[in-house]
Amino acid sequence: MVAGMEAWAVLGAQGRVRLATVIEFVVSWFIGVPLSAAFVFGFNFNLESMVASLTIAYTVGANVYLYTLFTSDWEALSAVVVARNVAEGVLYDEFDWDDLPSNIQEAAATLGYTEELWNNDQEPNTSDKEWDMLTDEEKKAAAVLGFNRKKWDMDSSTGSETGGKxxxxxxxxxxxxxxxxxxxxxxxxxxxxxxxxxCPLEDKKWRELTSEQKNAAKILGYNRRLWDKGSDGLPSYDHLNWAQLPSEVRDAAMYLKYSQNIWDSDGESPLEEKEWQELTSKQKEAARVLGYDQLKWDDDTDDSDSNSQDECFEDAQESFDEAKSTSHDGTAIPASKSFDNDTAPSHGINRGKDNSKCCDESTVEPIEYDEDASWRKLPEKVQAAAIVLGYTKEIWDKDKEPPTCDKSWNALTTEEKRAAQVLGYNKEKWDDDDSDDSSV
Structure with missing residues (x-):
């Protein structure tokens, strides 16, 4: 009986309480009770029959328990227990790699995580697979991290909903x-x-979100895999350097004229200038391996202007965020300059734009806005540009101008020129407005 009790406890620790209970029930009612009845009524053994039948029944039960233990897949059972713990709130997402339990670290490594990927909140390439595409070893590792088929594949249908919480x-x-x-x-x-x-930011990729936005997205239940899967369902390898690329992805990249230097420096492949229909069949196949279809390939080419502009104004947006956090009502402060609609040349697709060209006034496209509108109704990028030029809420509301407007175009800093371009200015228009103000 002692051996049986210990075996029952081990089965319970495996998370198999139901199985252990069923074995005990069957042994008691279908072996112990019938034997007791037979010995008492058939052989008239009385008390001895009760002891004998219980001994036989629990000996059988103990052997069944021991057989079950020795034939157990301990790794898979451990994964189930860990998964249940995760479901009850034991999460490792916020742990650094060195702080992970060894079994969690091994499972993460099986799924393709490295210390760098884990600590930088990046996902391995297995995260782009559906559950049925995982190997048995990867499924066991995923179970250790708290996934089952439903949870793993859930990201395919999350879309733009507010995460999984x-x-x-x-x-x-x-x-x-x-x-x-x-x-x-x-x-x-x-x-x-x-x-x-x-979500207003749903069209952005995870890598395009600010650190503050990524942290907010995590609170709402997202990670990079959930967010990017929700946008177009296609894998993305832009966040990986050349050495981290899977071999088949690296081969596809080489076929599309990428080299390690071009990839790691976000340079351009000559093929990026082509439309999808201009690619050969093998080039299209390689592009699909990199996560492109016709729509994404051609859209990335068409959208390169706005992407370039977004990168140009990253610093301005940071200034805008700082201003929002320090203003008395937590909102931004825009500008009152008007604009004319200059054009901007296009660059390649997402990978490998020459960001140094952002300083050239011809590469920043102005944003349309109503200069008579209240500052609260201005587009956020216009507000960010206005802050760079020195506008405040009071200046805007009173239709005044900051000291920056007294400078000539050549006296502006590069950042101020970029901000002015967003508001519709170029050198000629800026200096003309300055001369008009002086004459008045």
Whole structure:
């Protein structure tokens, strides 16, 4: 009986309490009870029959327990227990690689994680596979990290919903304060949230989000895999350097004229200038390996202007965010300069744009806005540009101009020139306005 009790405890520790209970029930009622009845009523053994039947029954039960233990797949059972713990809140997402338990670290390595990927919140290439595409070893590793088929494949259907933590079913007023703040960081308003409108940032890739936005997205239940899968469902390898690329992806990149130097420096492949229909069949096949289809390839070519402009104004946006955090009402401060619609030349697709050209006034496209509108209604990029030029809420509302407007174009800093271009200015128009103001 002692051996049986210990075996029952081990089975319970494996997370197999139900199995252990079933074995005990069967042994007691289908072996112990019938034997006792037979010995008492058939052989008239009385008390001895009770002891004998229980001894036989529990000996059989102990042997069944021991057989079950010795034939167990301990690794798979351990993964199940860990997965249950994860479901109950034991998460490792916020752990550094060195702080992970050894079994979690081994499972993560099996799925393709490295210390660099894990600590930088990046995902391995296995995250782009569906559950059925994983090897048995990868499925076991995924189970150790808390995944099952449903959880692993869930990211394919998340779309633009608010992640996997159930907040999308809550009204704005019911959200925890930190979740509400995260939703605001992602561009939600109370009206948008309560009316199930899409996240304003849903068209951005994970790598295009600011650090603050990534942290907010995590609070809402996203990681890079969930976010990027929701946008177009296609794999992306832009976040990996050449050495981290899977061999088949690296071969495809080489076929598309990439080299290690071009890839790691975000340089351009000559083929990026071509439209999808201009690629050969093998080039299209290689592009698909890199995560492209016709729509994504051609759209990336068409959208290169706006992508370049976004990169140019990353510093301006940081200034805008700082201003929002320090203003008395937590909002931004825009400009009052008007604009004319200059054009901007295009560059290649997402990988490998020459960002040094951002300083050239011809590469920043102005953003249309109503100069008579209140500052609250201006586009965010216009607000960011205005802050760079020195505008404040008071200056805007009183239709005044900051000291920057007294400078000539050549006296402006590079960042100020970029901001002025967003507002529709070039050298000629800026200096003409300055001379008009002086004459007045």
């Amino acid at each position: 159930g907040y999308d079913d809550m009204d704005w007023s019911d959200l925890p304060q930190n979740v509400k703040k995260a939703a605001q960081t992602m561009g939600y308003t109370e009206s948008m949230w309560n009316n199930d409108q899409d």
